[in-house]
Amino acid sequence: MTPLSIALNLALSFAGLAALCLSMDRHHRAIAGRGQSRTRARGLRLAGWAVIAVSFAAAILTSDWNFGPVQWIGSLTGAALLVVALVSYRPAWIRPAALLALPLALAAVLLA
């Protein structure tokens, strides 16, 4: 339950949830100003769930079955609140922030 393992969960949760958010037409329109193809939406949705699954695996690996689930769910809540705040107040920031979260997650893995 080190700060780095929670940072990893937060970064992955944020990237995954941002992808899920972007896969939804209403939010995609608000963020990008236009609609998207069905294939792209499905791709984003798949990627989002995949990253969230990776986050779960990371939580279990770093904090075992005792704390891992708690940490995973807590990170999802915190990251989701950030996604909602960005979509509502700074929609343009969400894509760069999500793309930035992935290298941050990688850095947390390398530092741990």
Place this chain on the structure above:
Amino acid sequence: MRPGFRQSMAWLHTWAGLVTGWVMFAVFVTGTATYYRADISLWMRPELRAGPSDPIPAAERGIAYLKTHAPKAMAWYVSVPQPDRPVIGVYWMDSLEAPLGQALLDRETGTPTRARDTQGGDFFYRFHYELQMMPTLGRWIVGGAAMILLVALISGIVTHRRIFADFFTFRRDKSAQRGWLDAHNVTGVLALPFHLMITYTGIVTLGLMYMPWGVTAAYKGDDLRFFVESAQSTTWRPAAGRPAEALPLAPLLARAQGEVSEPLEMVIVNNPRDAGATVVAVFEEPHGLAHQHPQIAFDAVSGAVVERVGTMKPAAHVFTSFMGLHEAQFASPVLRALFFLCGLMGAATIATGLVLWSVARMPKAGEAPRFGLRLVRGLNIGTILGLPIGMAAFFLANRLLPVDLAHRATWEGGVFFGAWALAALVPLARPHRRAWVEMGLSAGLLFGAVPIVGALTTDRGFDFLAFDAAMLGLGLVLALGARAVSLYEGRRAAARAARPAGGLAPKGLVKA
């Protein structure tokens, strides 16, 4: 025609949420503050310095104090200093009925501490589950409200048709009612696992008080044996009735510490000075979800180990894990911050739900609000802003009341309730929206004043940076909220002026 299932659930959600909302808002806010109970206590006793200390000599000092000050007690308890609680706490039980006697001792000298008399973070902790009332009554009220809140949570999930479709949706540019509903949904849904967990485990923590019949039936009145068998306490040995000299404490504690890797937390002496006396060494909970303290009991006269408490059966393990999850004492600083955030989101879910109730029943232009609406509005502002005002006043009182004032801790509590009552009554005499702006601004200013007053009245300088930052952050959020209401009110007034015919339907009347 009978209403459909979802409508029934919507009705249930509305009313279950409304009747418990005010109490549960206060429970959520004080409970969330309790995640930082130790930090609040440290701030409120600025005379103490945090830091490590040697537990066994501290325990001896505590027992020495009790020998002279509570020689006739039937049990002594000494909590040894922790890094975040740098005092020796001594407690004694004169009889099963009387409240525990207590004193806080300096960890170095073993004499009563010179730190100011305050309940510290324990004030919010006790409020969280007893509302600072008579304990039994307070626990029943909190427990009853929590059970109804659980009903409101479940019926809310059923009512909310678009959990996934609206997962990220917060429309603040639409109608007022739409915005409040979205805020209610977002804070409710995003932290839903927390809300369900915290409400359920909270009820379970005091569950034996609400439903004691299982234990009564199984143990036939010998309830103490239940606590022994569920690994919560050691067996109570009755007094022998003749005095005997106890062995020195330190070697016993050292032997106990040799068996357990966790640090010593508390020493209990049952029937002190009696031939049947026991010494119980209680250790901190091992790292894990479960809230469970290893304990070793010695015969105080012979020094033989009487009992070891540590391994739990599955049911006890589940119960202590629920308590552990609720209290989150296992959480590292970042995870604790996430628990804190979730607690705030719980409070926000309740607050937005309460406001939504009144916004959805806003009177049409020209109509006077009815009594029910006026009552709910008054209670809303009195709770949602009154409680934070009380809390900020409580912190300020800790610094501003004279240090040697008699019954100082009681006075601090009095300031908390006095400020809260004042903040709840003043809005009744003010126009409703103006009252939100004024009270929000007052709350923001009071929280902003806490670090300034704190720094001016102590010599601790920047020792409480995190606490001060939290106070400033809370003050800023409250002040920004007041500003947002004020701007919204300004736009409404401008719109009204532009269309004086009064035909402007309030934007809040869109169907939810």
